[in-house]
Amino acid sequence: QVQLVETGGGLVQAGGSLRLSCVASGRTFGSSGWFCHPLGLVREFVAFIRLNGGRTDYAESVKGRFTISRDHTKNTVNLQMISLKPEDTAVYYCAAMRGDFSDYRSQLQYAYWGQGTQVTVSS
Secondary structure (H helix, E strand, O other): OEEEEEEOOEEEEOOOOEEEEEEEEEOOOOOEEEEEEOOOOOOEEEEEEOOOOOOEEEOHHHOOOEEEEEEOOOOEEEEEEOOOOHHHOEEEEEEEOOOOOOOOOOHHHOOEEOOOEEEEEEO
């Protein structure tokens, strides 16, 4: 079993930055992603990083503003967010696969989820 704990959420003004971290404990986990769940909407894909860190991908809405990274020594997956917009407001979830699957934009590929951290961007 893998436990994921996100930190780093909070309230920031538009144009500001936040860095989310996801610390994993338990067994080794596979490729990872971040998803967001805006209030009243469905949870959606934000970013992905392959197990070896060799490939990343992003939702179109965050490309150029968000950067996902992985630190194997600390067993963490991070999401650096800059130029934040009010529409980025959501609960952000870290997720991890057991291995590596190609359909990484689908939540069904992820076996482990964190509890979520709230990001609020004021205008």
